[in-house]
Structure formats: structure tokens, C-alpha cells
Amino acid sequence: MPKVLSEEQVEQFHREGFLSPVPVLSPEEVERYRSHLEAFEAKYPDDRRKLKSKSHLLCPWVDEIARKSHLLDVYEDLIGPNILCYSMAFRIKEADGKTFAGWHQDGAYNPIKPILVIGGLALSDCTVEHGCLSVIPGSHKTGTLPHEDTGNPDSILSRGQYITKDFDESTAVNMELKAGEIGLFYSEIIHGSSVNTSDARRIIVLVEMMPTHVHARAHRDTGVLVRGVDEYNNVDIDPSPKEEFGAAELAAWQRATQKTGKNVFDGSPLPLTEVYGGTVPVVR
Numbered sequence: 001m002p003k004v005l006s007e008e009q010v011e012q013f014h015r016e017g018f019l020s021p022v023p024v025l026s027p028e029e030v031e032r033y034r035s036h037l038e039a040f041e042a043k044y045p046d047d048r049r050k051l052k053s054k055s056h057l058l059c060p061w062v063d064e065i066a067r068k069s070h071l072l073d074v075y076e077d078l079i080g081p082n083i084l085c086y087s088m089a090f091r092i093k094e095a096d097g098k099t100f101a102g103w104h105q106d107g108a109y110n111p112i113k114p115i116l117v118i119g120g121l122a123l124s125d126c127t128v129e130h131g132c133l134s135v136i137p138g139s140h141k142t143g144t145l146p147h148e149d150t151g152n153p154d155s156i157l158s159r160g161q162y163i164t165k166d167f168d169e170s171t172a173v174n175m176e177l178k179a180g181e182i183g184l185f186y187s188e189i190i191h192g193s194s195v196n197t198s199d200a201r202r203i204i205v206l207v208e209m210m211p212t213h214v215h216a217r218a219h220r221d222t223g224v225l226v227r228g229v230d231e232y233n234n235v236d237i238d239p240s241p242k243e244e245f246g247a248a249e250l251a252a253w254q255r256a257t258q259k260t261g262k263n264v265f266d267g268s269p270l271p272l273t274e275v276y277g278g279t280v281p282v283v284r
Contacts, residue, residue, distance in 0.1 A: 002077040003073040003076060003077055004070065004073045004074055004077060005019075005022070005074060005077040005078075009022075009077075010077055010078065013078055013184060014078075015138070016137040016138055017135065017137060017138060017139060017140035017141070017185060017186045017188070017189040018135045018137065018173070018175065018183065018184060018185040018186070018189060019078075019183070019184045019185075020175040020177065020181075020182070020183030020184065020185075021175070021176075021177050021178065021181035021182065021183055022074055022181060022182050022183075022184065023180060023181050023182075024068070024070055024071045024074065024121065024180065024181065024182050025065075025068075025121070025179075025180035025181075026180060027179070027180060029180070030123055030179045030180045032061075033061060033065060033123055034123045034124070034203065036059070036061040037051075037090070037123065037203065040059065040244065040245070044245060047245070049274065049275060049281075049282045050253065050274075050275065051089075051090040052089055052090055052091070052275045052282065053087055053089050053257050053260065053275045053276060054087045054088065054089070054222075054238070054253055054256050054257055054260070055087075055088045055089065055090055055205075056085060056087075056088040056224065056240075056241070057224075057238055057239070057240075057241055057249060057252050057253040057256055058241060058244065058245055058249050058250065058253050059241060059244050059245070059249075060240075060241050060242070060243065060244060061244070062088050062205075063088075063224075063240050063241055065088065065121070065205065065207075066085045066088050066207065066224070066226055067226050071121075071182075071207070072226060072227045074119075074182070074184070075117060075119075075209045075227075076227065078117055078184065079115055079117055079209065079210065079211045080211050080228075081227065081228045082211055082212040082213070082225075082227065082228030082229055082230065082231075083209050083210070083211065083212070083225075083226050083227040083228060084209065084210050084211070084212055084214070084223035084224065084225055084226070084230065084235060085207075085208070085209055085223060085224045085225075085226045086112070086116060086208040086209065086210050086221075086222075086223050087206065087208040087260070088205055088206070088207060088208070089205065089206040089208065090203070090204070090205055090206075091120075091156055091204045091205075091206055092201060092202065092203050092204070093130070093131050093156070093193075093195070093196040093201065093202040093284075094196065094201055095196055095198055095199050095200055095201060096196070097195045097196065097197050098154050098195060098284070099131070099154055099155075099156050099195060099196065099284045100131065100154065100155060100156065100192075100193060100194055100195045101133075101155060101156045101157050101191075101192045101193045102155065102157070102160075102161065102162030102163070102192055103136075103162055103163045103167075103169075103190055103191070103192040104147060104157060104161050104162055104163055104190070104191070104192060105139075105144055105145065105147070105163070105187070105188055105189065105190055105191075106118065106187040106188070107144055107186075107187045107188035108144045108145070108147045108161070109147065109158075109159060109161060109264055109265075109266075109267075109268070110187070110263055110264050111144075112187060112210055112214055112215075112217070113214065113215045114211075114213075114214070114215070115186065115187075115210065115211065115214075116186075116187040116208060116209075116210045116214075117184055117185070117186065117187070117208075117209050117210070118184070118185055118186075118187055118206055118207070118208050119182040119183065119184045119185075119206070119207040119208075119209070120133050120175065120177065120182060120183045120184075120185075120204045120205075120206060120207075121181075121182045121204065121205045121206075121207050122177040122178065122179050122180065122181055122182070122183075122203070122204055123179060123203040123204070123205065124179050124200065124201060124202055124203040125177070125178055125179050125200075126175075126176060126177040126178075126179075126202055126204060127176045127198075128174050128176060128194075129196075129197055129198045130196050130198045130200065130202040131193045131194050131195055131196040131197075131202050132174055132175055132176050132177065132193060132202075133174075133175045133183060133185075133191055133192075133193050133204075134172045134173065134174050134175065134191060134192055134193060134194075135172065135173055135175060135185055135189050135190065135191045136167065136168070136169070136171055136172055136173075136189065136190040136191070137171060137173055139167070139188075139189050139190040140185075140186035140188040140189040144188070145163045145164075145165045145167065145190070146163070146164050146165050147161045147162065147163055147164065148161065148162060148164045149161050149268050149269065149270050150162065151270050153284065154284060155284065156193075156284050158264055158265075158273060158275065158276065159264075159265070159268055159270055162192075163190065167190065177204075182207065187208075209226075210223065212225070212228065212229070212230040212231065212232050212234075213232050213234075214232075214234055214235070215234065217234075217235075217263050218263065218266060219259065219262035219263050219266065220235065220236060220259060221235050221236070221259055221260055221263055222235055222236045222237070222238050222255075222256040222259050222260065223235045223236075223237065223238065224237065224238045224240065225237060236256075236259070238252060238256050239252050254277065257275065257276050257277050258276070258277030260276060261273075261275075261276025261277045261278065264276055265278075
């Protein structure tokens with residue numbers, strides 16, 4: 001029996017490839033974590049882009065989110081009791097009508113098997129006007145479509161990638177969220193998001209979780225054990241942060257993102273960005 005989700009919700013997730021919305025944070029928790037984020041941005045304006053990958057290694061308050069019991073109960077219902085946090089990745093769209101994500105499948109450029117579940121956790125209301133995520137139901141079962149890297153600086157994606165093959169966009173579902181809710185989806189599902197045309201920031205944390213029995217990667221990757229046990233040793237275990245943006249935390253983040261970058265940019269003609277151990281600056 002599932003812990004917090006219904007059997008129908010679990011069935012829908014695996015059938016359709018997504019489940020949304022699921023409440024996981026209280027209004028008080030949302031306010032506290034958003035305050036932490038804004039304080040970090042004010043204190044480290046030149047380093048705020050680092051929160052786009054594995055931010056749970058830099059900030060104890062992000063690590064705290066990743067270990068929340070109710071949140072992990074949701075993931076356990078979907079992937080089992082032994083859980084690795086792959087990344088906590090902030091995806092922020094300012095109210096400037098510029099930042100977007102073209103239709104893509106994360107599994108095309110970061111194929112974690114058998115499953116990587118991504119959750120867009122909203123720290124602000126996230127409607128169509130704010131540029132919420134949209135998904136194509138069932139597309140996680142149709143295989144990986146061809147993608148093209150663009151390096152577009154206005155894309156929120158690491159490689160500015162988008163799908164080049166036609167598919168039926170008419171079935172798209174908008175995953176609108178209230179602050180504190182999460183929208184969960186398979187990494188293989190076709191998804192994207194439009195620009196933010198509202199007058200408020202859109203703040204989402206991508207909560208990327210995987211079971212410990214994930215297959216070993218072409219390049220050995222990393223994760224943090226947040227629930228259960230790891231009997232497989234297919235990833236390097238990252239340390240949890242003791243202080244925000246300390247020297248040890250930054251060194252751990254650099255080691256981890258460099259390893260992840262080898263997988264994310266494997267086969268791409270583009271150079272590594274600063275978020276993945278490279279030197280190319282990230283604009284969005």
C-alpha cells in the first residue's frame with residue numbers, strides 16, 4: 001500500500017508519466033525557504049547560478065527540503081524505499097518574458113535508468129502566465145526523440161536543447177501549481193515551458209530522485225542517500241553541507257557537478273557551462 005498517495009495516483013503516474021499537483025510544503029515552509037533563497041541571492045549575487053545544479057550540496061536549507069519526510073513518502077510511493085537525491089536544481093524565471101524551455105526529454109541527454117523522477121516544487125504560484133511546466137501524457141513510453149543543441153542563452157536548459165521531430169502537441173497538459181505543491185514526472189516525458197508574462201518571479205526547485213538500483217553510468221555520477229540503504233554502489237555518495245556556501249561545500253559541489261557534467265554534455269558539441277564544471281557563463 002502507498003504511504004501518502006492513492007493507488008490510483010500511483011497508477012496514473014506510471015501510466016501517464018506525470019502526477020500533479022501534490023501538496024508537500026506548508027505556507028510557512030514556503031515563506032521560510034523562499035527567504036533563504038532570496039538571502040542567498042543577495043549575499044552571493046555572482047554565484048546564484050550555482051543553485052541550478054545540486055544546490056543541496058551548497059545549502060543546508062536545500063538539503064533539509066530534500067530530506068523532508070512527507071516529500072520522501074511521495075517519492076517512496078513511486079520508486080521504492082531506497083532513495084538517492086540526484087539533484088536539487090532551481091529553475092527561476094524572472095518576470096521579463098524571456099526565459100523558456102523548449103520541448104525536450106531529460107532522458108535524451110541524461111539517461112538515468114531504470115527511472116529518474118523529477119518533481120517541480122513550487123516556491124511561488126506557477127500558472128500558465130508564470131510559465132509553468134507542460135507535459136505530453138504518455139510520451140515517456142514512446143522512446144527518445146531526436147534533439148538539437150542550440151546553446152540559446154534565453155533557454156533555461158543546460159544545452160538549450162529542443163526536440164526536432166514532430167509530435168502531437170495538442171495533448172499537452174499544463175502543470176499549474178500553487179506555492180508548496182509539486183508536479184512529478186518521468187525524466188523521459190516530453191515537457192517544456194513558455195516565458196513568464198506575469199509581474200512576479202516563477203520559482204521552482206527540480207527535486208530529482210532515483211532508486212539506489214539505478215544502472216551505472218558511462219561516467220560515474222553522484223547522489224545523496226536520503227532514505228533507506230544503498231547496496232549497489234553505482235554512484236559516489238556526496239556529503240551533506242554543514243554551512244551555507246562554505247569552502248568544503250563549494251569543493252564538494254564542484255566535484256559533483258563536474259562528474260554530472262560529463263554525462264549531461266556527453267556527445268554535445270557545446271562546451272561545459274559554469275553550472276557543470278565548465279567556464280561558459282549561464283545567463284538564465
